Amino acid sequence: MSVKPTKIVQSLKPYVPGEQPQDGGFIKLNTNENPYPPAPEVIEAFRQAMPERLRLYPDPLCVELRTLLVERHKGSVSQIFVGNGSDEVLRLLFQAYLGAGDAVAMVNPTYSLYPVIAAQLGVRTKIFELGPDGEMPDFPALSSFKVFIIASPNPPYGTFYPEETLERLIKSAPSTLFIIDEAYVDFASGDATALVARYSNVVICRSYSKAFSLAGVRLGYAFGTEDIIENLFKLKDSYNVDYLSQTLGCAAVRAQAYYAGLAVRIREDRAFLTTELRRLGFKVYDSQGNFIFAENGDGGALYESLKKKMILVRYFDTPRLRTGVRITIGTRKELEALLKALRDK
Ligand SMILES: Cc1ncc(COP(=O)(O)O)c(C=O)c1O
Structure with missing residues (x-):
């Protein structure tokens, strides 16, 4: 049996x-x-990557990469968490903030992985339908949800939600965690990272798979308050980002x-x-x-x-x-x- x-x-x-x-x-x-x-600098970093380093574990804290990334976001290194693709970062955020019986709110349509991660954790999903052209609906009180997740730009329509639109929601529910998935933000006319400095209930996720041409190495990160980031560190695998990914990630940040x-x-x-x-x-x-x-x-x-x-x-x-x-x-x-x-x- x-x-x-x-x-x-x-x-x-x-x-x-x-x-x-x-x-x-x-x-x-x-x-x-x-x-x-990827950028010529990234290809060169790949060529120069040291085979003898493969014998050793990578930096478990991704310090060099986090230090480079934080320059983009005006915060401290302890506000950045790097993961094995933004999928891992999203999963860890759900795991850190949602337990069986909790509810996560999201829109439809959106990235189809979100409800899958929720189901894996036994978390309830509340879905709000977007308007006919992808516009945000009038939400009821979002404070009854532990987490609200939204991608901006949001696949598959690609709708971008400006900072003011997101801020209105965030203000309306100070005890709800807002995960803003900016996997595609480098192709958009703005971003929402400034909200991190103003609100403690916001975390931004970014991916290296799209704008950085590095889907093959699996690299993504979160930018949020020190508290949120610390919780992700508690849950991650010891060496969740390998040596090559960290090396290429650093070269990519330098090739803006x-x-x-x-x-x-x-x-x-x-x-x-x-x-x-x-x-x-x-x-x-x-x-x-x-x-x-x-x-x-x-x-x-x-x-x-x-x-x-x-x-x-x-x-x-x-x-x-x-x-x-x-x-x-x-x-x-x-x-x-x-x-x-x-x-x-
Ligand atoms: C909205 C969104 N977030 C995250 C991801 C996953 O990104 P990554 O390759 O960094 O795991 C995707 C991939 O298609 C996506 O569409």
Whole structure:
């Protein structure tokens, strides 16, 4: 007889990430990776990485990387926590602040991992539907929720919520922790990090997978009050960020100018794709991420027809999202190939 896992595990369905075909050949516009390589400094740091260091454990506290990161955010090193991708950071935040029976509030649609992490912890999820164009609804008292999580820009529509909008919510519920997931913020017109200095119930999460072209090494971080960050340190694995990730992460922070250039290009190409898809009759949401959501009524058929032409986009089979697909902003050449495939249909 096999040993049964916990009731929670029995009830879970695994999170389904976007396809990662290992055989190449696809134009890959499905998981919001950056189409451009990491900065030359990062590639050089990779080449220079010392094989003899692989024998040793990495710095468990990621001090060099946290010191570099804090310069971006005007705080102290003890306000930064680095994780194995922002997914790990999000998971640890949930684990630190939510126990079985607690409730986390979030919007729909959003990053589909949030309800999965909540379910893994036996945490109740309260979902608020976004408006027809991704706008925030009128929330009831958020103070009845232990945690509110929102991404800004929020996938898959890409809606950006300005600091004032978030601040209004934060003020209305001082005993609720607000997790603001800024995985895509480098492609947006602003950010919400200033709120950390003003409110003790805010934490910001950032990812290296999008703007920094480093999805392959798994690196993300949180910026919040010293208290919040200390709680994450209590829960993390001893060596949660490996030596190579820390080394490349440091090189990437030092190469801001290169990445700022990539973000400009991606924003321009996002505007190009949005205009062209609207011309073809799609509803395209105003996005501030490195992706757009395009609707033509039948996302499933659109996904399948593009896949046959070796173009991968992301389809979510949920009531709200099955009318369209999410498309990552690739290179201009990739986007032109996508538009050609759509026109030739
Ligand atoms: C909103 C959002 N947050 C976080 C992540 C995960 O980022 P990471 O690769 O750093 O774990 C994603 C990935 O797609 C995302 O869409």
